[in-house]
Amino acid sequence: MRHEHRHEPRIVQFMTPFPYAIGRSEGILEARRLMLEHRLRHLPVVDDGHELVGLLSDRDLKLMLGPEFDYPDPRELTVAEVMVEDPYVVDVEIPVREVVRHMAEAHIGTALVTKAGRLAGIFTATDACRHFAEWLDREFAPGDPDAA
Numbered sequence: 154m155r156h157e158h159r160h161e162p163r164i165v166q167f168m169t170p171f172p173y174a175i176g177r178s179e180g181i182l183e184a185r186r187l188m189l190e191h192r193l194r195h196l197p198v199v200d201d202g203h204e205l206v207g208l209l210s211d212r213d214l215k216l217m218l219g220p221e222f223d224y225p226d227p228r229e230l231t232v233a234e235v236m237v238e239d240p241y242v243v244d245v246e247i248p249v250r251e252v253v254r255h256m257a258e259a260h261i262g263t264a265l266v267t268k269a270g271r272l273a274g275i276f277t278a279t280d281a282c283r284h285f286a287e288w289l290d291r292e293f294a295p296g297d298p299d300a301a
Contacts, residue, residue, distance in 0.1 A: 161248045163245065163247065163249060164244075164245060165246065165274070167249050168273070168275060169277075171273075172197055172274060172275040173187060173193060173197075174199045174272060175187060175196050175197075175199070175232055176199060176232070177200055177233040178201075178231055178232070179231065181214060181235055185214050193211070194211045194279075195208060197209075198233070198236045203272075205242065205267065205270075205272050207236035208236060208237045209236045210237070210263070213236070213237070217235050240263065241256070241263065242264070243266055243267070243276075244266070245266055252264050252276060256281070262278045264276045264277075
């Protein structure tokens, strides 16, 4: 059943606003510290002018710092050398349906959300699962006679 009177939800309603970000010239050990301190799995990367230029994930760092790591000194590596340079970026006004569909089809775990070209938020597969679980809780609450 379609609800013509309702507006389709936009990604801005589901994103985590004002995410932490790191400069591309920062060292990866600083990125790791920031991610551990704030319990982050994804960190947007910005250049000196705060323009969004990439995405760093905890998986990227673990691969670089893992047992097979073959770089003489990880303290010399910068975020720019490890980050993904072409992350999935969407505007705050895009329908969330389009974002989650694209993320699923392209096997992408994170969307960086911008407003007027500036980083405004982050939306991850974990956010999508959390919001879906909340929707299921509302729609099929325990004790709801229609839930059976």
